Amino acid sequence: MVYRMIFNQTAYFGRGAIKEIPGVARSHGFTKAFIVTDPVLLETGTVKKVTDVLDEAGMPYEVFDNVKPNPPVECIQDGVAKFAASGADFLIGLGGGSPQDTCKGIGIVTANPEFADVLSLEGVADTKNPSVPIFGVPTTAGTASETTINYVITDTANKRKFVAVDPHDIPIVAFVDPDLTDTQPRSLKVATGLDALTHAIEAYVSTLHCEYTDPLALHAIEMINEYLIPSYNGDMEARDKMHDAQCLAGMAFSNALLGIVHSMAHKTGAAFTGDHIIHGCANAMYLGKVIQFNAKDERAKSRYAFIAKDVLHLAGETEDELVG
Secondary structure, three states, X not given: OOOOOOOOXXXXXXXXXXXXXXXXXXXXXXXXXXXXXXXXXXXXXXXHHHHHHHHXXXXXXXXXXXXXXXXXXXXXXXXXXXXXXXXXXXXXXXXXXXXXXXXXXXXXXXXXXXXXXXXXXXXXXXXXXXXXOXXXXXXXXXXXXXXXXXXXXXXXXXXXXXXXXXXXXXXOEEEEOHHHHOOOOHHHHHHHHHHHHHHHHHHHHOOOOOOOHHHHHHHHHHHHHHHHHHXXXXXXXHHHHHHHHHHHHHHHHHHHOOOHHHHHHHHHHHHOHHHOOOHHHXXXXXXXXXXXXXXXXXXXXXXXXXXXXXXXXXXXXXXXXXXX
C-alpha cells in the first residue's frame, strides 16, 4: 500500500503567530495581500488585528468581506473578479470555514479560469495549476481549512453543498494564532469544537486511515476531550490547546478523508441555509447515530471501541458495551 500525505509547506503556531505574516510574504516575493474574510470579523475587530500587522510592516492589502455562511458559487465568482482588479499577488484566508473555503475557491479559479463556473470543481477536479498562493489564518478552533486540501461550496440553485478535493488548494503557509479566537462567541466555540471532534473521529475510522493519520486523529480526540469544556468556560490555555487540536484533526482528515456524518451535515446545511444551521451542530446531531450504523462493520466497531476505552477512558468491557 502506498500512502500520500499532504501538509502546508510551513506553519506557525502560537499567540502572536500573525506577526510573522509580512516577513514570510516578503520572503516569497509577495507585495500585496488580498484578505478574504466576513463582515462579522470586521465588526469584532479580528480583521484589524491582521491589518494592523500589515500596516506596521508597510505591506499593502485589500479586504474582501463579501463572504457568506456556507459560501455560494456567486461569492467565489465575485471574489475572483475583485482579486483580479486588486493588483494583489497573494491571498489571506482569514476566518472560519466560510472565508477559508471562499479563499480557496478564489485562488483555484484565478489560477485555473476554465473552472470559472465553480460547479465543475466538485469532487476531485482536474486542475492543472496550483492556487494563487494562500496564507491560511483560522479564527475558529474547528474547521482546520488552513491545513486541508478540501473546501465546501453551496450550489444555491439546487440547494446543495458540494466538496472540492484538490491538492492545489492547500495554503502554502498556515498561521494558527489563538489570539484571533478571543472574540469568538461561546456557542461557536462548542460548534467548532464538535466539528473538530467529528473530523478526528471520522479520520480515525475512515477506510483510508493509515499509520501516519492515526496518531494525529487520536491525539486530537484526546485534546478536544480535555480542553473543549474549559475553553468554553474561558480558560485561555485551553483555548490555545483547542486551536492546536483542530489543526491536528485537519491534518488527519485532509489525508484520511471523512465519512457520512459530514456528507449528511453538508446536505442539512445546504437545505436549511436560511436557518443558518451551523455545520458543527449538524455534525453533532448525526455523530452518535452514524457511530451506531458504522459499528455494524467489525473493523469500524473495533476502532470506535479503542477511542472509547483508550482515549476517552469510558466504562465498558466489550466492544459492544463501549460503542453502545
